[in-house]
Amino acid sequence: MLSVDENKRLTSIMPGTPMGELFRRYWHPIAASVEMDDRPTKSLRILGEDLVLYKDRSGTLGLIDSLCAHRRVDLSYGIPEEHGLRCMYHGWMFDETGQCIEQPFEETVHPDGRFKEKVRVKAYKVEELAGMIFAYMGPEPAPLLPRWEPFQNGWSDIGTIELPCNWLQCMENSLDPVHLEWLHGYWGVWQQKQAAAALGKVEADTFPTIPQPHKKIGFDVFDYGVIKRRVTGNTDETHGDWAVGHPILFPQVLFVGSMTNCSLQYRIPVDDDNTKHMTWYFFKAAPGQTAEPQDKIPHWTVPLFEEDGRLIADLVNHQDFVAWVTQGKNADRSREKLGESDKGVILYRKLLRDQMDIVADGGEPMGVVRDPKVNENIELPLERWSNLAHPGRLGKYTAAQAGRPLTHEDAIRRVVSTWAAQTPWEDEPTIPEGAGRS
Numbered sequence: 468m469l470s471v472d473e474n475k476r477l478t479s480i481m482p483g484t485p486m487g488e489l490f491r492r493y494w495h496p497i498a499a500s501v502e503m504d505d506r507p508t509k510s511l512r513i514l515g516e517d518l519v520l521y522k523d524r525s526g527t528l529g530l531i532d533s534l535c536a537h538r539r540v541d542l543s544y545g546i547p548e549e550h551g552l553r554c555m556y557h558g559w560m561f562d563e564t565g566q567c568i569e570q571p572f573e574e575t576v577h578p579d580g581r582f583k584e585k586v587r588v589k590a591y592k593v594e595e596l597a598g599m600i601f602a603y604m605g606p607e608p609a610p611l612l613p614r615w616e617p618f619q620n621g622w623s624d625i626g627t628i629e630l631p632c633n634w635l636q637c638m639e640n641s642l643d644p645v646h647l648e649w650l651h652g653y654w655g656v657w658q659q660k661q662a663a664a665a666l667g668k669v670e671a672d673t674f675p676t677i678p679q680p681h682k683k684i685g686f687d688v689f690d691y692g693v694i695k696r697r698v699t700g701n702t703d704e705t706h707g708d709w710a711v712g713h714p715i716l717f718p719q720v721l722f723v724g725s726m727t728n729c730s731l732q733y734r735i736p737v738d739d740d741n742t743k744h745m746t747w748y749f750f751k752a753a754p755g756q757t758a759e760p761q762d763k764i765p766h767w768t769v770p771l772f773e774e775d776g777r778l779i780a781d782l783v784n785h786q787d788f789v790a791w792v793t794q795g796k797n798a799d800r801s802r803e804k805l806g807e808s809d810k811g812v813i814l815y816r817k818l819l820r821d822q823m824d825i826v827a828d829g830g831e832p833m834g835v836v837r838d839p840k841v842n843e844n845i846e847l848p849l850e851r852w853s854n855l856a857h858p859g860r861l862g863k864y865t866a867a868q869a870g871r872p873l874t875h876e877d878a879i880r881r882v883v884s885t886w887a888a889q890t891p892w893e894d895e896p897t898i899p900e901g902a903g904r905s
């Protein structure tokens with residue numbers, strides 16, 4: 468349980484807040500690269516700041532203040548020129564550093580004037596990697612954009628969903644192993660039974676219970692975050708679930724899955740009440756195989772609601788979304804009752820506080836990458852379930868690999884197949900124990 472003030476300190480990422488300062492020490496994805504192909508300007512609200520992302524005709528990306536320095540109109544309606552973004556109102560133009568580089572009428576009237584040199588809007592660094600556009604909104608010198616191991620040799624695609632809740636609710640879920648058993652296992656299977664029985668397709672009691680009950684949970688802080696471990700059912704500490712585990716990358720990324728099919732889930736604070744959740748899916752090439760580079764990494768927008776207005780609840784990721792969103796925009800942690808299952812949550816909150824203090828004292832927080840050698844390929848721990856490489860399973864992803872936009876149905880099949888491949892009416896391999904960890 469936290470006091471109201473502690474809760475606010477831990478959750479607010481607005482400029483100038485301690486957590487806002489901590490978040491501004493890391494790179495965050497802000498859009499999929501292909502989004503800029505559809506439209507070369509994009510309004511974004513990130514860490515409580517209103518910005519415009521644009522791609523000029525030379526291909527340079529810029530992330531600058533959403534409002535023009537002249538008379539404050541929205542630059543997302545501007546025109547990307549060969550180099551820079553031109554405001555549509557009076558033609559002032561800004562480059563990716565935020566510098567005003569043209570003021571047509573002022574330059575006509577005062578050919579030798581230096582007005583534009585004194586005009587600048589806020590601008591942040593952006594960098595593209597693996598089909599994502601990342602931004603760094605903190606002090607210089609900027610650290611390196613981390614090259615995580617799964618960014619190498621495989622195929623990927625990206626799903627984005629906007630969630631009406633604070634980012635910390637998403638992250639605390641990732642430090643909470645026991646919810647897998649109940650939210651996804653018990654509730655998820657209960658939903659499947661209901662749906663199957665309604666369709667009359669299967670005997671409702673043929674579903675296994677996933678996973679086996681948790682017997683033990685554990686957490687270890689490592690260079691880039693926290694490794695989460697669990698012992699369930701008849702397994703012991705020699706099982707990958709405990710011996711290897713999987714990481715939460717500080718401050719707000721979950722890495723989960725297997726080495727053939729995994730995802731990095733980025734929880735990017737839009738502001739204190741909203742989170743942009745970008746899942747970067749990765750399908751690794753088989754050993755000895757070299758993945759042909761993808762021309763484009765597909766991106767799709769993930770729906771949150773059913774047609775009747777209820778939250779989608781029958782997909783694994785959406786079950787998490789239901790939990791986070793129904794905690795409210797910003798969960799009232801002054802009224803919670805924490806137990807043994809929450810020790811990862813407690814550890815993570817302490818880690819956040821410690822790292823906020825380090826930044827406040829002028830230090831560098833954990834996991835910031837500055838060594839190019841280290842950044843060639845940062846290996847991450849992950850339980851390895853070889854049977855997730857089943858060809859029938861990987862075959863489902865050919866649509867993504869072909870580069871066509873994924874449909875909602877693709878998304879459903881993906882999510883379902885990554886954890887609940889046991890559905891008897893689908894031609895699927897037997898469910899691997901431990902699939903769909905979260």
Ligand code: FES
Pocket residue numbers: 535536537538539540554555556557558559
């Ligand atoms: S408001 Fe942008 S140029 Fe005038």
Ligand SMILES: [Fe+2]
Pocket residue numbers: 640646647650651787905
């Ligand atoms: Fe989950």
